[in-house]
Amino acid sequence: xxxxxxxxxxxxxxxxxxxxxxxxxxxxxxxxxxxxxxxxxxxxxxxxxxxxxxxxxxxxxxxxxxxxxxxxxxxxxxxxxxxxxxxxxxxxxxxxxxxxxxxxxxxxxxxxxxxxxxxxxxxxxxxxxxxxxxxxxxxxxxxxxxxxxxxxxxxxxxxxxxxxxxxxxxxxxxxxxxxxxxxxxxxxxxxxxxxxxxxxxxxxxxxxxxxxxxxxxxxxxxxxxxxxxxxxxxxxxxxxxxxxxxxx
Amino acid sequence: xxxxxxxxxxxxxxxxxxxxxxxxxxxxxxxxxxxxxxxxxxxxxxxxxxxxxxxxxxxxxxxxxxxxxxxxxxxxxxxxxxxxxxxxxxxxxxxxxxxxxxxxxxxxxxxxxxxxxxxxxxxxxxxxxxxxxxxxxxxxxxxxxxxxxxxxxxxxxxxxxxxxxxxxxxxxxxxxxxxxxxxxxxxxxxxxxxxxxxxxxxxxxxxxxxxxxxxxxxxxxxxxxxxxxxxxxxxxxxxxxxxxxxxxxxxxxxxxxxxxxxxxxxxxxxxxxxxxxxxxxxxxxxxxxxxxxxxxxxxxxxxxxxxxxxxxxxxxxxxxxxxxxxxxxxxxxxxxxxxxxxxxxxxxxxxxxxxxxxxxxxxxxxxxxxxxxxxxxxxxxxxxxxxxxxxxxxxxxxxxxxxxxxxxxxxxxxxxxxxxxxxxxxxxxxxxxxxxxxxxxxxxxxxxxxxxxxxxxxxxxxxxxxxxxxxxxxxxxxxxxxxxxxxxxxxxxxxxxxxxxxxxxxxxxxxxxxxxxxxxxxxxxxxxxxxxxxxxxxxxxxxxxxxxxxxxxxxxxxxxxxxxxxxxxxxxxxxxxxxxxxxxxxxxxxxxxxxxxxxxxxxxxxxxxxxxxxxxxxxxxxxxxxxxxxxxxxxxxxxxxxxxx
Ligand SMILES: Cc1cc2nc3c(=O)[nH]c(=O)nc-3n(C[C@H](O)[C@H](O)[C@H](O)COP(=O)(O)OP(=O)(O)OC[C@H]3O[C@@H](n4cnc5c(N)ncnc54)[C@H](O)[C@@H]3O)c2cc1C
Ligand code: SF4
Ligand code: FES
Numbered sequence: 001x002x003x004x005x006x007x008x009x010x011x012x013x014x015x016x017x018x019x020x021x022x023x024x025x026x027x028x029x030x031x032x033x034x035x036x037x038x039x040x041x042x043x044x045x046x047x048x049x050x051x052x053x054x055x056x057x058x059x060x061x062x063x064x065x066x067x068x069x070x071x072x073x074x075x076x077x078x079x080x081x082x083x084x085x086x087x088x089x090x091x092x093x094x095x096x097x098x099x100x101x102x103x104x105x106x107x108x109x110x111x112x113x114x115x116x117x118x119x120x121x122x123x124x125x126x127x128x129x130x131x132x133x134x135x136x137x138x139x140x141x142x143x144x145x146x147x148x149x150x151x152x153x154x155x156x157x158x159x160x161x162x163x164x165x166x167x168x169x170x171x172x173x174x175x176x177x178x179x180x181x182x183x184x185x186x187x188x189x190x191x192x193x194x195x196x197x198x199x200x201x202x203x204x205x206x207x208x209x210x211x212x213x214x215x216x217x218x219x220x221x222x223x224x225x226x227x228x229x230x231x232x233x234x235x236x237x238x239x240x241x242x243x244x245x246x247x248x
Numbered sequence: 249x250x251x252x253x254x255x256x257x258x259x260x261x262x263x264x265x266x267x268x269x270x271x272x273x274x275x276x277x278x279x280x281x282x283x284x285x286x287x288x289x290x291x292x293x294x295x296x297x298x299x300x301x302x303x304x305x306x307x308x309x310x311x312x313x314x315x316x317x318x319x320x321x322x323x324x325x326x327x328x329x330x331x332x333x334x335x336x337x338x339x340x341x342x343x344x345x346x347x348x349x350x351x352x353x354x355x356x357x358x359x360x361x362x363x364x365x366x367x368x369x370x371x372x373x374x375x376x377x378x379x380x381x382x383x384x385x386x387x388x389x390x391x392x393x394x395x396x397x398x399x400x401x402x403x404x405x406x407x408x409x410x411x412x413x414x415x416x417x418x419x420x421x422x423x424x425x426x427x428x429x430x431x432x433x434x435x436x437x438x439x440x441x442x443x444x445x446x447x448x449x450x451x452x453x454x455x456x457x458x459x460x461x462x463x464x465x466x467x468x469x470x471x472x473x474x475x476x477x478x479x480x481x482x483x484x485x486x487x488x489x490x491x492x493x494x495x496x497x498x499x500x501x502x503x504x505x506x507x508x509x510x511x512x513x514x515x516x517x518x519x520x521x522x523x524x525x526x527x528x529x530x531x532x533x534x535x536x537x538x539x540x541x542x543x544x545x546x547x548x549x550x551x552x553x554x555x556x557x558x559x560x561x562x563x564x565x566x567x568x569x570x571x572x573x574x575x576x577x578x579x580x581x582x583x584x585x586x587x588x589x590x591x592x593x594x595x596x597x598x599x600x601x602x603x604x605x606x607x608x609x610x611x612x613x614x615x616x617x618x619x620x621x622x623x624x625x626x627x628x629x630x631x632x633x634x635x636x637x638x639x640x641x642x643x644x645x646x647x648x649x650x651x652x653x654x655x656x657x658x659x660x661x662x663x664x665x666x667x668x669x670x671x672x673x674x675x676x677x678x679x680x681x682x683x684x685x686x687x688x689x690x691x692x693x694x695x696x697x698x699x700x701x702x703x704x705x706x707x708x709x710x711x712x713x714x715x716x717x718x719x720x721x722x723x724x725x726x727x728x729x730x731x732x733x734x735x736x737x738x739x740x741x742x743x744x745x746x747x748x749x750x751x752x753x754x755x756x757x758x759x760x761x762x763x764x765x766x767x768x769x770x771x772x773x774x775x776x777x778x779x780x781x782x783x784x785x786x787x788x789x790x791x792x793x794x795x796x797x798x799x800x801x802x803x804x805x806x807x808x809x810x811x812x813x814x815x816x817x818x819x820x821x822x823x824x825x826x827x828x829x830x831x832x833x834x835x836x837x838x839x840x841x842x843x844x845x846x847x848x849x850x851x852x853x854x855x856x857x858x859x860x861x862x863x864x865x866x867x868x869x870x871x872x873x874x875x876x877x878x879x880x881x882x883x884x885x886x887x888x889x890x891x892x893x
Contacts (some may be wrong), residue, residue: 012804030529030642038755039532041768043800045753045808053805055322057495061636062420063326085639110466111805118443121323125435129428131388134307134705137378137385139727141342144396154389156420161325188387 001027001095005040007052008100011107017109019098029089031078034059034066034086035214053112061085061225063186064160067167068113069100074164074223081164082225102167106210117163119209120177126205127198128181130190149187156183158226161225165228171212176220178206179232186239203240251782251827251872256632258878263367263667272371275667276710280717287312290716291475293460295447295502297324299419299697300680301481302426303704311709313716316473317430317439318462320497320810327429328483328495328563329700332419333540333633335401335411336697338376343400347408349373354885356695359405359585360660360688361837361853362887363515363861365880367667372695374703380412382705386425390414403693404541405585405892411694412453414630414864416540422697426704446810448738450478450506450676453730456721457506457676461738465810468803472731472736476719477675477712480506481704484659484681486519488818488825489770490762491635492656493525493538498815500821501661503682510678511671512863512876514664514684516821517829520691520838523589526640527609528648531594536655537640539612540633541693544582546617546626547650549573549589551610555600561611561649572596580892587690587851590893594771595849598655604651613649652740654771658696660687660838661828663877664863666721668711669703675721677712679703684861689837742802745812750795754812757792761785761815761822769826774842778830782823786870789819790793800892820869827864827873834858855887 002025024040031039034056041051056066061082067085070076076086091097099113107115142204145153159180166174183197185191191198207213214233221230255577264274284289288312294305297319305317319327339352352373357364380398384390390412391399400409414421433439444465451459451472459474485500485796486492507513524539540687551562572592574581584592593610596602603609618626624645627634634645641651662684663671682702724731756880768781792815800806834854835844844852861878 028530028532031532032534032640035532036532038534042755045797046751048799050800051808053807057321057326057497058328058331059496060331061319061539061639062417063328063330063495064323065321065326080685083640087639087642089642114805117322121325121431121434121441121443124325124428125431129432130385131381131432132385132387132429133310134382134429134709136304137381139383140340141397143384145392146396147394150389150392150396153387154421156387157414157424160420161323167539184389185377185387188389190385190387211600229574242349 001029003027003091003092004096006096006098009052009112011111013108013110018020029167030086030210031088032059032084033086033088034038034084042093053114054220055114056084059084062160064162067102067162067164067166071098071217074102074167075225080225080227092242102163103228104166106172107166109162118244120161120163120174122209123174123178124181126193127201128185130185132190143189145188153184153187156180156187156228156232159228160226162225164223164225166211167213168219168223169212170217170219171215173214173220174206175214175225175233175236178202179236180228182236182239183232186235196246199236199239200243251830253863253872253874255874255876258876261365261666261878263365265838268366268370271367272374275464279711279714282713282716284312286833288314290314291316291718292477292479292712293318293462293475294479294481295475296327296481296483296680296682297427297430298327298329298481298483298680299423299426299700300704301479302327302423302430303701304381304479304481304708305439306398306426306429306433307705307709309436312438315433315439316475317443318442318445318447320444320465323446324430324441324443325424325562327423328498329423329697330420331495332697333416333538334403334542335413335418335694336379336422337403337410337692337694338380338412338698339373339410340377340380342398345408346408351408352410355406356686357688357885358890359692360690361851361890362688362855362859363836363880364686365495366690366882366884372686372699372702372706373737375706378706379698383422383425386429388414388421388425390483401542402545402583404583404589405692410667413542414631416873417656419697421702424703426570447482447502447733448505448813451731451734452509452673453724453728454673458721458724461730461735463738466805468806470735470742472726472735474724474726474731474775476716476721477677479677479679479708480682481680482682484662485821486656486659488762488822489751489765490539491528491533491536491766493522496535499817501814501817503678504817504821506663506673506676508866509673511673511676512664512865513661513824514861514863515661515828516825516864517769517832517839518660518689518837520586520658520660521590521595521654523586523654524612525655526637526651527604527653538634538655538657539637539652541586543630543633546629547582547612547614548616549582549612551596551601551603557601561603561613570596570601576777577892582893585690585692590771591840593654597723611649612652614645615649618646621864632824650787652817656770658691660684660689660691664861668714670711670715674713679708689839690752741813742809745796745798745809745816747800748793748796748798750797752795752797754796754798754808754815756795757788757796758815758818760819764788765822772840772842773829775830778826782826782830784811785819785823785826787812792816792819808890824864824873828862830876832862853872853889859887
């Protein structure tokens with residue numbers, strides 16, 4: 001199939017960006033979206049032009065590196081699918097596809113489709129862990145965890161830190177990302193001692209990084225490639241409330 | 249000119265003597281310690297944030313050392329370990345099915361086809377149980393049974409159920425555990441993190457590893473970081489084949505540059521071809537996707553009995569199907585080790601019985617499992633893998649059997665290390681997939697995660713103190729000639745790559761190199777093919793430096809330039825892999841020399857002549873490397889012809 005791409009090109013963080021149009025031909029439906037861009041990039045290189053910069057690594061939907069806004073939707077049209085796992089069979093001959101980077105104040109553009117998501121690491125550093133220095137662990141079976149809790153914790157822990165939730169949110173909030181970690185750790189017995197300091201510290205870091213507040217639009221969960229449920233945010237809010245009550 | 253020369257054997261691996269169960273304890277006791285107040289004054293560089301690097305950096309930080317951690321991704325959480333699917337082994341014997349440290353040790357030595365060091369493997373099996381404890385304490389959400397206890401499953405090469413898992417995302421969950429511990433130390437100020445930073449060379453001063461030269465991938469700035477010791481945890485080099493299950497950025501640059509500075513490279517030809525990957529679908533293909541080995545617990549592998557049978561699978565009656573693994577290996581069946589399953593798949597495809605486009609595929613069929621356990625239960629175990637398969641191929645594996653084919657997956661070879669995980673350069677430690685230890689000529693499933701975490705959490709933090717106790721080492725002036733020169737060489741190389749300005753892209757060269765390696769140094773190898781490959785690699789490498797086109801400049805983000813440097817190093821490594829494969833005229837594990845097979849076509853070892861680790865010393869690009877042999881002794885597991893029948 002033949003497609004028209006409109007791709008955001010921005011040489012550097014400080015430069016102005018704009019949409020540039022490219023025609024791509026002979027796209028196979030079995031190609032992944034990123035392979036389609038690879039083919040275009042090979043062509044650009046040989047023509048002496050700068051290839052389009054985009055983040056990617058595993059190309060299996062698990063590392064969270066990839067991410068572009070495709071026709072206005074983070075990670076594109078297929079539900080619960082990262083950009084790297086999106087295949088061209090979901091597009092048709094003659095389509096025009098607009099490709100832009102994540103847009104958020106807290107994720108400044110570095111180049112083209114590459115953005116700086118280091119704010120996520122700082123939110124985790126603020127409390128997204130269980131303090132268990134190496135060597136201090138008791139025998140694993142000394143702490144049974146009911147299967148239902150373990151499964152729910154796993155579901156929240158499946159977040160890949162891609163940032164689509166932020167890109168989708170009209171407020172640029174990272175509450176789904178933050179809540180996923182608060183939920184994962186808060187559901188486990190090992191996570192209880194730090195449960196309330198964790199939520200307070202992580203929310204403070206979230207706000208300090210310039211992410212917006214959550215107004216429950218639900219756009220985040222709709223865009224999330226890993227199906228992180230919106231209820232994690234309610235859970236975060238309950239824990240946060242508890243934590244503030246405890247402080248008084 | 250001969251392909252290589254032989255130098256002095258490696259005399260000492262620093263593994264203690266005495267009963268094998270006591271060796272690790274002995275080594276820990278004999279090693280010197282660094283007192284807590286001094287640790288703050290000792291600087292350690294850890295390159296890589298996968299399971300090995302993140303666990304090491306976090307643990308060293310907790311101990312109070314001053315750590316700098318580097319990775320090329322935008323966040324340490326994205327290291328390639330994140331993609332590991334199936335699980336992690338540990339000799340917990342929670343199932344009471346006869347498992348023990350002794351058995352895990354035995355399975356690993358045998359699985360590696362008797363080409364690993366007994367002392368190391370025993371220690372790994374011993375530490376395996378502590379790893380699970382550590383990860384559970386961090387909140388890793390392993391799969392559990394209804395009673396709340398940990399669930400396990402079986403993996404290839406074992407008859408016990410000792411693989412712990414978190415659905416199909418075990419690597420992700422283990423890495424997030426280590427990453428969170430790392431972030432905690434970053435916040436505490438013991439670790440400084442440098443993401444989007446690539447190590448391009450090793451700084452060696454007065455015979456010791458003292459730092460790294462790195463390029464900031466965002467600004468393009470080249471700079472040097474100095475330290476008292478350097479740890480490489482930069483993963484495997486499977487991407488030398490271009491198509492592999494590794495992440496796109498996986499590369500050999502860090503270990504190759506260290507090799508060029510004097511670290512020996514061990515068993516480079518030992519690569520693992522994983523039997524269950526989604527087959528190649530077109531020449532634009534950028535990577536191959538693994539379907540976890542755990543699928544072989546319930547999936548049955550088959551091909552049609554008749555060559556050239558193109559009927560759809562549901563129209564091939566039971567009697568005309570060949571469940572060849574069950575037929576050839578009745579006691580392990582579909583769960584034979586990877587090297588054996590891969591070769592068997594190649595054999596049936598070579599016989600013209602392969603399925604799918606091009607005949608390069610075999611079926612992995614879940615019909616029986618779905619009939620026996622129900623669709624729900626199968627979905628609970630493998631749901632995400634089935635989805636991934638459907639996304640990529642557009643076919644529903646609940647209805648049509650999966651098509652799979654072997655693909656490059658893991659590299660057992662890597663930088664040579666002693667029992668302390670120290671390379672031949674004092675002060676340079678190598679952990680995780682980047683070193684050669686523990687897996688011999690074939691790694692068992694779910695043992696890489698175990699090894700990465702054993703190295704990072706438990707072994708390195710103990711052994712490195714013995715070296716650091718003599719530190720801090722004399723401080724080095726950033727203007728020291730060695731430092732300046734290494735930095736200049738890095739700059740010159742970048743300049744050279746940018747200035748060729750030829751007419752072929754980096755990827756076109758990489759694909760061609762990968763094809764060569766797959767054809768001649770892949771699943772089966774022979775003398776003539778390897779010699780041909782070496783000639784062609786050399787010619788292609790020359791051409792690379794004449795014709796490669798790298799757009800843009802060294803300033804700022806330039807992904808084509810990053811790839812260009814990595815591929816240049818792959819060219820040099822590829823040649824060494826072929827030389828190693830050529831010199832080892834026996835077959836063992838993943839290394840199959842057509843000249844050395846049993847009448848049934850199984851790998852035939854030659855213990856008399858090859859019971860050693862081949863550690864190679866660099867002498868210059870295109871110059872014959874020097875072979876140093878580390879003799880292997882087996883006092884606990886008697887080498888036998890491996891049998892899974
Ligand atoms: C698809 C897949 C599934 C797997 N499943 C399993 C499984 O189920 N069980 C199992 O036991 N094993 C599995 N493996 C193998 C296992 O995942 C790896 O062997 C292991 O994770 C390697 O960990 P590592 O820490 O050594 O390196 P990696 O995780 O590869 O990390 C390498 C790190 O080094 C950094 N790096 C590399 N080069 C440089 C450089 N030049 N400069 C700076 N940083 C650099 C990277 O940024 C990264 O942080 C699987 C492998 C694959 C490919
Ligand atoms: S919550 Fe979902 S969208 Fe947000 S970072 Fe995690 S995986 Fe991505
Ligand atoms: S590239 Fe890893 S999630 Fe897309």
